[in-house]
Amino acid sequence: MRILGIDPGLQATGFGVIDTDGPRMAYVASGTIRTSPADGALLPQRLGVIFEGISEVVQRYQPTVAVCEIVFVNVNPQATLMLGQARGCCLTALVANGLTVAEYTALQLKKAVTGHGKAHKDQVQEMVRRLLDLPGLPGKDAADALGLCITHAQVARTSAAINQVSKLQARTHAAYKAGRSY
Template sequence: MRILGIDPGLQTTGFGVIDVDGQQLRYVASGTISTKHMVGEPLALRLKVLFDGIGEISERYQPDAAAVEIIFVNVNPQSTLMLGQARGACLTALVINRLSVAEYTALQMKQAVAGHGNAAKAQVQEMVKRLLHLPGLPGADAADALGIAITHAHVGRSLARLGDAVKRGAGASYRQGRTR
């Protein structure tokens, strides 16, 4: 399974692509889509750059699924609104490319990658480097995107095991309101 992770941002959106084969994670690609050079341009043009960039990445790497970081409110409401629009452009590009999209918080990603939700950016970068056997540290935005993809790989395996257990009848007594 190939997973595309996205760390949305209006100035810099990180992306990371990994392949998952059982317990094995393999790095495919990562990087950023930047609109920093467009500060002062209309918001719609910057959103189009993000939308087109995610579309190109999806077309090039042909992921089977995508995962996007959920963004919470910042101190500045205007910044939060613009960030939400950037996230919306990314989500729309993924859906148009017929990808299923999972969403995870930064806390969930940090717990999955570093083992605790208070991990600093540098810790996330180091753990992503180790988990994917990279020769060097990925950039912060790319590391977060790879972390989101890794989180989806871990959660996806857990959900698959849970689904298999339900199919085998494990937990059937819970559905009937009693325990064993």
């Protein structure tokens, strides 16, 4: 299975791609799609850059499934709305390219990758580096996207094991502590 992870953001949208075969995970690619109001681009143009960037990643790496971070509400409502628009753009790009999308929170990602839901960004970066045997630390946004891939690989493997031993099919909707899969 090839998994594409997306860490949505209006200024920096991280992406990561891994291949999985059972418990083995292999790094394929990662990076960041950047937009800036300093370039004179208005919100619709910036969302267009994100949409096109994700579409290009999907076409280049041909993932079989995608995973996107569920964003949290922060103190600034305007920032939350902007982040929500960027996330909606990411989801639209993934679905428009025919991918099934699973969703996990940052807490779920941190718990799956580091074992602690309150881990710092640098801890996530280091664990992603170790788990994927990377020569150096990925960028913060790319590390989160790769962490989402790792989280989904673990959940998918567990769901497959449950399906093998049970006559009842495991639900993939909200199967991982309020995570979503559609």
